[in-house]
Amino acid sequence: QVQLVESGGGLVQPGGSLRLSCAASGFTISSYYMRWVRQAPGKGPEWVAAITRGGSTNYVDSVKGRFTISRDNAKNTVYLQMNSLKPEDTAVYYCNALATTIQGQGTQVTVSS
DSSP states (O other): OOEEEEEOOEEEOTTOOEEEEEEEESSOGGGSOEEEEEEOTTSOEEEEEEEOTTSOEEEOGGGTTTEEEEEETTTTEEEEEEOSOOGGGOEEEEEEETTSSOBOOOEEEEEOO
C-alpha cells in the first residue's frame, strides 16, 4: 500500500523547535521530489520545503535559515527540522511526492505562548 504518514507535530512556544517525520511505504522516497506543504486556518496550501532526488534542497523565503528538510533513505523517511518557530508557522503540515497524488494525512503544528 502506497502511503505517507506524518508525525512529530504539537504545541510549542515561539522560538522553540520541532522535528516532523514523514514515513513512506509502498514506494521509495529517493526516487521522488519530496515536499513539505502547510496549510494554515483559512488559507490555501503553501509549499515550504523540498528535496530533489539528487538531494538538493529548496525553501520558501519565510523559512530559510530556520527549517531544514532531509531524508533517510534507509528508513524511507523525510524530515523537517523546524527551529526558531513563530506563531505564523502554525498550520497543518503535509508531506507529498511531487507530480503524484501521494500525500499524508498531515500533522498539526501550533506555535503559541
